[in-house]
Amino acid sequence: MSVANTQKIDMATQMAVANEVVQSAPKVDYMEMEDVAAHKIFPDLFEPGTVKLKRRKHRHPDCIQSNPMYVPDPEMAKLALVWLMAPKQMLALGLQGHTGTGKTELAMYLADKLNLPLYIVKVHARMNPQDIEGSYVIDAQDGHAVTHKEYGPAAKAYKTGGILLLDEFDKASGELTSAMHLLVEGKPWPLEMFKETIMKHSQCYVIGTANTFGSGHDDRYITSNQMDQAFLSRFMWLETQYPDVVRESKILATFAPKLPISLRNDIIKLANAYRDAALGKNRDGDVDDPIQAIFSTRVVVAWAYYIQAFGLFRTLKQSLDCVFLKSVAEEEKSIVNDIAVKVFGDQLDKPLKELVSKK
Ligand SMILES: Nc1ncnc2c1ncn2[C@@H]1O[C@H](COP(=O)(O)OP(=O)(O)O)[C@@H](O)[C@H]1O
Ligand SMILES: [Mg+2]
Structure with a gap:
């Protein structure tokens, strides 16, 4: 047998073995929870032997490492944890505060420590509803062009669970804000792009950050837009401050x-x-x-x-x-x-x- 043929057979065997390994590997249940001493996960927030928390046992591939040098504001972080650990989220969590007060970092820190996948939507004025829903993409498969759905980060978080961070959402246009109403409320969310309605996953946590409360005319944050009261009242607001x-x-x-x-x-x-x-x-x-x-x-x-x-x-x-x-x-x-x-x-x-x- 030629060397080339031996190599071909070897490759085929390797691929078959690899396939078998993938197929026989136990599927990770990312919803499996574990009880952990709160002090172990959040040593800055809790004394040893006081509180226990539930968190996901396995880290999902969409988990993101947070800033190892982040020093949380204990009260703010604890209130956000109260919101996260409640049996259900009546309201989405809104973090409002001046630029650089650590809003984005707080959301990333919580997601990381609780092993929750994190999906970040960086909101901007020209973003339209399709950007958060997803779109059809064309791929090559066996020499043919095939079209498949690719959910946007918001739809992914909504459907499969994790923290959905709507970052700087006070920059959203009116059209995008109305598209986000159902989403922040946890209602069935119709994705116009796919003509499909998705339900909120029991472990999807929607957090929005904003510099303003949507007043729409702030000299310092000129790209912030006015947001209606109905939208704002769908959030539980925490105000972030510069550290003492x-x-x-x-x-x-x-x-x-x-x-x-x-x-x-x-x-x-x-x-x-x-x-x-x-x-x-x-x-x-x-x-x-x-x-x-x-x-x-x-x-x-x-x-x-x-x-x-x-x-x-x-x-x-x-x-x-x-x-x-x-x-x-x-x-x-x-x-x-x-x-x-x-x-x-x-x-x-x-x-x-x-x-x-x-x-
Ligand atoms: N509590 C904190 N501990 C450590 N660094 C912080 C903290 N808050 C803010 N920072 C620093 O400031 C930067 C901006 O924080 P960020 O969360 O992006 O602010 P915001 O989202 O409020 O504008 C971070 O990348 C980090 O370097
Ligand atoms: Mg930010």
């Missing part, structure tokens, strides 16, 4: 442990000085002449990262310029600069090397 000093210090300590602690503290001091100027001391918007620029946790973390990446010989001002100051509107530049100088003084123009050696 203790939690933000913890975030930076996890994220940039090598930066001197005094520098980490000053970064947080500056972040809060900017938030005071933008949102007021109580973060409730009660401030005269607020600045529009927002120094979120996203910027805090990014600045700490780039201070290190820019190296010992570049100044704090150089990295701050790149992660924040350059994006500030022209008319706010001078006030925003003044705030930085007020917090950092002449340290702003010193290279990292000097700050590190001082500690």
Whole structure:
């Protein structure tokens, strides 16, 4: 027998064996649940030996690893867990808060820790209902073109279970919002594209994030749209805030442990000085002449990262310029600069090397 023939037979045997293995492998029941000590999954939230939680025993291929450096707001995370663990979700969960307060991260964290598959729909103004339903796609099979259904992420989550994250859903057009009414309510959802109605899976959890409550005219979030009260009342709302000093210090300590602690503290001091100027001391918007620029946790973390990446010989001002100051509107530049100088003084123009050696 020729070498080529032996190889062919070998390949065929291997494929047959592989097929058999796949067919005989026990099918994973992703709905199988296990009781786990809450402290084991959420050590930041629960003391040992207090609460037990139910979670999926097996990780579905659509599970997504969350940010290992995420530090949850305990009360917010616990309330979201109360919603998730309730026998049924009367309302969808709405996370509302300023940009970079950790809305998306919270949803990803919960999905990951509970072994729930996560389907993210990044909502934008030009998105239409078909984008969340799915579409027909053409594939080649045995030399022929075949058409098959491909469910969009929302329909997939609705049909097969998992967390459906409607991210930044206040950007949705009126048409998309009406298409989402039945979906957020958990009612049978008619997919126009496939002329098919799908029912909500018992383990489908719909979470929406939004910067606004859909007021539609926010100077800071100009792409947010007005949403009707009927839609908004289908959510249980949790309002996310920027972390307090203790939690933000913890975030930076996890994220940039090598930066001197005094520098980490000053970064947080500056972040809060900017938030005071933008949102007021109580973060409730009660401030005269607020600045529009927002120094979120996203910027805090990014600045700490780039201070290190820019190296010992570049100044704090150089990295701050790149992660924040350059994006500030022209008319706010001078006030925003003044705030930085007020917090950092002449340290702003010193290279990292000097700050590190001082500690
Ligand atoms: N609690 C937190 N712990 C750690 N990092 C955080 C936290 N909140 C926000 N961040 C940082 O800010 C970034 C933006 O968070 P994200 O959840 O996307 O904000 P939002 O969705 O509210 O705009 C994250 O990628 C992360 O780097
Ligand atoms: Mg987000």
